[in-house]
Amino acid sequence: MADQADKREKDRRFQEAALSCLPDVARFALSLTRDEPDADDLVQETYLRAYRSWDTFEPGTECRAWLFTICRNAFYRMHKREERTVQCDDAELESLAAAAVHSSAEHAGFGDVFARADLHEALEQALNELPDQFREAVVLVDVQDHSYEDAATVIGVPIGTVRSRLYRARRLLQERLLTYAKDAGIAPKEGPSGLERNP
Amino acid sequence: MKPMLDCDTVMRQLWAYLDQELTEDRMEAIREHLAVCARCFPQLEFERTFLEQLGKLRREHPNPQTLRTRLVAALAAEGFTAF
Numbered sequence: 001m002a003d004q005a006d007k008r009e010k011d012r013r014f015q016e017a018a019l020s021c022l023p024d025v026a027r028f029a030l031s032l033t034r035d036e037p038d039a040d041d042l043v044q045e046t047y048l049r050a051y052r053s054w055d056t057f058e059p060g061t062e063c064r065a066w067l068f069t070i071c072r073n074a075f076y077r078m079h080k081r082e083e084r085t086v087q088c089d090d091a092e093l094e095s096l097a098a099a100a101v102h103s104s105a106e107h108a109g110f111g112d113v114f115a116r117a118d119l120h121e122a123l124e125q126a127l128n129e130l131p132d133q134f135r136e137a138v139v140l141v142d143v144q145d146h147s148y149e150d151a152a153t154v155i156g157v158p159i160g161t162v163r164s165r166l167y168r169a170r171r172l173l174q175e176r177l178l179t180y181a182k183d184a185g186i187a188p189k190e191g192p193s194g195l196e197r198n199p
Numbered sequence: 200m201k202p203m204l205d206c207d208t209v210m211r212q213l214w215a216y217l218d219q220e221l222t223e224d225r226m227e228a229i230r231e232h233l234a235v236c237a238r239c240f241p242q243l244e245f246e247r248t249f250l251e252q253l254g255k256l257r258r259e260h261p262n263p264q265t266l267r268t269r270l271v272a273a274l275a276a277e278g279f280t281a282f
Contacts, residue, residue, distance in 0.1 A: 011280050022267060026260035040266055044273050051274055092211035099210045102245045111241060114248040123252055141218065142253040148220050167214055174249060 014054050017063040018047065024144075025067050031139040032075045034128055042078065046071040068154040072136065091160065094167035101174045109188025113181050122184075126176040134169035141166055204232045209239050217246055 025046060029039040049070050050057075057066055105111050113119070127135060140151040141162070148166075152159045209232050215221050216229045233243050260266055271281050 007278075008280070012282055014279065015282055019267075019270075022270070023260065023263060026263065026266055027258065030258050030260060036261065039260070040269065043266060044270055047270055048273060048277060051277055051279055095211050095214050096207075098214070098246070099242055102242050105245065106241065111245060112248075114245065114252050119252060120255060124256055127253075127256065138253065142250060143257050145254070145257075148218070163215070163220075170214065170249070170253075173253075177249075 010054060013059075014051060017057075017059075018050055018054075018067060021064045021067050022047075024064055025071055028068055028139070028144055029071055029075070031143055032072070032136070033079075042071060042075055045074045045078065049074060062150070062153070065150055065153045068140075069156065072154060076132075091163040091167045094164065094171055098167070098171045098174065101171060101178070105174075105178050108178070108182070110178055110181055110186075112189060113178065113186065116189075117181060117186050119177055119180070122177055122180040123173065126173050126180070129176075130169055130172060134165050134172065137162055137165040138169045138173070142170075203235075204228050206232075206236060206239055209233065209236070210242065213239075213242060213246055217243075217250060 022043070026039065026043050029042040029046070030036065033039045033042055046067060050067055053070075057063065102111065105113065127138060130138070136155060137151060140146045140154060141148065146154070148159050148162050151166075152162045155162065209216075209229055212221060212225070212229060216226060219226065221229070233239055271279070275281070
């Protein structure tokens, strides 16, 4: 009887804490796999692992972050992707490099290109082409709206590493989008900065 | 009165500012600088619109109820009982 009561209590807590995170986990899985059937498999694998390991979950801690960690690890395992360490420069230097990207965009007449051109598909493609470690930082912080600290917990790295990867990824995305805008024939902005551009 | 931050410092921390990952004091200092700096403000707008575009990549699962039904069935095979 006591065992049955414990089991009921376990299932009740799992449903309350874990299953309520399903929309978030599904969205995250979709961001990782970029394919709906694969995402569904990943979500199922995540929840089965979570249920089997529910005794190891510490009540009071962030269940969503715990599920995201399981999801992320399952993704790498299911897709046999190796986590390669990518060397990153200092995060603040990446910010400065981004300033150079902006300066170059201004010079070419593309300083406001993100506001006036539909770059959704190009951005999605550029994100998909990023190395996994960069992509997951962008997905967690910029797409899923996690803090640096939450992202660090999910990935299992220090906050500084998340920051470096995130800033590098953003800069790479900006460079690719600007290249795309020029190649796609999007007109540069009229005006002084547009007229000053190099041929 | 504290001296105003220089552009280089603001540029270095612009993303952390947009992500609201700085202390309140530093957020305020950068806010004050951006309000009056003609060089840094366009950079702020450039980064802000870029991050807005990235945020639009968020995709909801198209069939959440179907997924939930499938999930609960898989968990039931492990002994889970839904309430």
